[in-house]
Amino acid sequence: xxxxxxxxxxxxxxxxxxxxxxxxxxxxxxxxxxxxxxxxxxxxxxxxxxxxxxxxxxxxxxxxxxxxxxxxxxxxxxxxxxxxxxxxxxxxxxxxxxxxxxxxxxxxxxxxxxxxxxxxxxxxxxxxxxxxxxxxxxxxxxxxxxxxxxxxxxxxxxxxxxxxxxxxxxxxxxxxxxxxxxxxxxxxxxxxxxxxxxxxxxxxxxxxxxxxxxxxxxxxxxxxxxxxxxxxxxxxxxxxxxxxxxxxxxxxxxxxxxxxxxxxxxxxxxxxxxxxxxxxxxxxxxxxx
Numbered sequence: 001x002x003x004x005x006x007x008x009x010x011x012x013x014x015x016x017x018x019x020x021x022x023x024x025x026x027x028x029x030x031x032x033x034x035x036x037x038x039x040x041x042x043x044x045x046x047x048x049x050x051x052x053x054x055x056x057x058x059x060x061x062x063x064x065x066x067x068x069x070x071x072x073x074x075x076x077x078x079x080x081x082x083x084x085x086x087x088x089x090x091x092x093x094x095x096x097x098x099x100x101x102x103x104x105x106x107x108x109x110x111x112x113x114x115x116x117x118x119x120x121x122x123x124x125x126x127x128x129x130x131x132x133x134x135x136x137x138x139x140x141x142x143x144x145x146x147x148x149x150x151x152x153x154x155x156x157x158x159x160x161x162x163x164x165x166x167x168x169x170x171x172x173x174x175x176x177x178x179x180x181x182x183x184x185x186x187x188x189x190x191x192x193x194x195x196x197x198x199x200x201x202x203x204x205x206x207x208x209x210x211x212x213x214x215x216x217x218x219x220x221x222x223x224x225x226x227x228x229x230x231x232x233x234x235x236x237x238x239x240x241x242x243x244x245x246x247x248x249x250x251x252x253x254x255x256x257x258x259x260x261x262x263x264x265x266x267x268x269x270x271x272x273x274x275x276x277x278x279x280x281x282x283x284x285x286x287x288x289x
Contacts, residue, residue, distance in 0.1 A: 015275050016285055019255060022273070023286075026224035026253075029108055030215070032238035033117040033124070036229020036258055040279035041098025043091060043121060053090055056171050057083055066091075070194075077187060078172040084190060085164035085173065091121050092141035093158060101127040103283040104228075114214045118230075118237055120192055135211040137237055143191040145199040146181040154191050154201050155182075215245070222251045229258055229279055246271050257282055 010018065023029065044050070046065035054063060063069040066087055074080035101123050115124055115134045120141050124134050143154040157179075164173045179188035191199060200208075225242045232239075246254040246268045254272045256262050262276040275282060 012275070012277070015273060016282070016289065018273055019275065020286055020289055022224055022253060022255065023107060023111070023226075025222070026111065027222040028214075028218045029111050029113040029224045029226055030242075031104070031108075031113060031115045031117075032225065032227040032230055032242055033115065033119055034228065034230035034234075034238060035119060036231060036261075037100055037279055038098065038119055038121055038123060038229070040100045040229060040259075041123070043095065043098065043123075049090075053086060054083075057086075060171055070192075076172070077178045078175055081164055081178060082168045082171050082173045085161045085168065088141045088157065088161050088190065089165050093161065095121070095123075095126075097127045098123050100280045100283050101129075103280075103287045105129060106287055107283065112218075114211060116211060116238055118234055132210065133214075135207040137208075138193040138234075139191040139198065141190060141192075144179055144188045145191045145197075146184060147187040147189040147197060148181075148184065149197040149199050150181060150184040150186070152199050152201050154199060154203075155188075157190075219245070219249050220251065223249065223253075225252060225254045227254070227256045227258075230256075231258070231261055243268060 039045075042049075045067045050065050051058065054066075054069070057063050057069070061069075061072060061074075063072060063083075069083065070087070072083070074083060105127055113133060115129055117124060117134065117136050118138045120136065120139050122136075122140055122142055124136075125131055140154075142157060144157045144160075145154050160177065160179060164177050167174055167177060180186065181188055189197070223245075225246060227238060227242055230238045242254055243265055246252050246264075252271065254264060254268060256264055256272070256274045257279055258274075258276065259278055260276060262274040264272040264274055
């Protein structure tokens with residue numbers, strides 16, 4: 001598929017007005033949210049936010065940012081969980097409601113919607129979106145699972161993460177706090193999709209069923225596919241399916257809002273609106289106009 005800049009003849013203000021009308025006239029809205037939405041909220045994984053919170057780890061291990069640090073081969077479980085407890089705490093527990101999320105919720109107030117997201121920071125739930133209308137496909141920082149997925153159960157980690165934060169020193173947690181699987185006795189992991197052992201528990205399965213039922217139920221009605229901050233890392237989860245639905249469903253319309261990555265295939269350009277810009281700014285303007 002060839003990329004093209006959609007609605008090139010419209011000014012920025014005209015695109016904003018058009019999007020406002022699309023939201024108001026939509027019978028159903030499917031929100032596809034990627035990491036760009038949380039980045040727009042200020043929850044960045046690099047720069048000052050990383051440096052301020054991970055100074056000792058940067059100095060000891062040469063870590064560059066929170067994303068790549070997630071793949072760092074820490075020598076011991078004590079060191080690994082010292083880092084990861086900070087990572088989880090900063091992005092899941094010691095965090096405010098993101099303004100773009102709150103603006104989005106206000107924008108779709110009274111609308112029938114469903115959220116598909118690859119974000120694992122729990123922001124949609126924290127900001128008050130209906131939990132029964134959220135499908136977080138890639139996991140959640142707030143849960144541990146068996147590293148080898150010996151059983152399909154997740155474990156809330158807030159208490160233990162806070163204890164790890166409190167008790168760690170010299171980039172290590174006490175050995176007594178290293179989480180172990182209660183079934184096989186092996187290591188635990190954060191519930192993030194990074195290998196074949198990712199646990200899709202009963203709640204994940206139910207959310208997936210609700211999402212696919214929603215699409216099947218409303219595919220012949222006026223549906224707005226609103227993509228926010230989805231990059232090229234995992235396009236098969238949100239971006240490609242949204243393009244396919246736009247192409248196949250007669251009453252669907254695709255909107256892409258992203259910073260420097262707002263585009264869509266030429267084949268669906270007549271049913272698309274792409275806005276290149278800061279998501280936080282755009283949602284704020286939409287809320288006010």
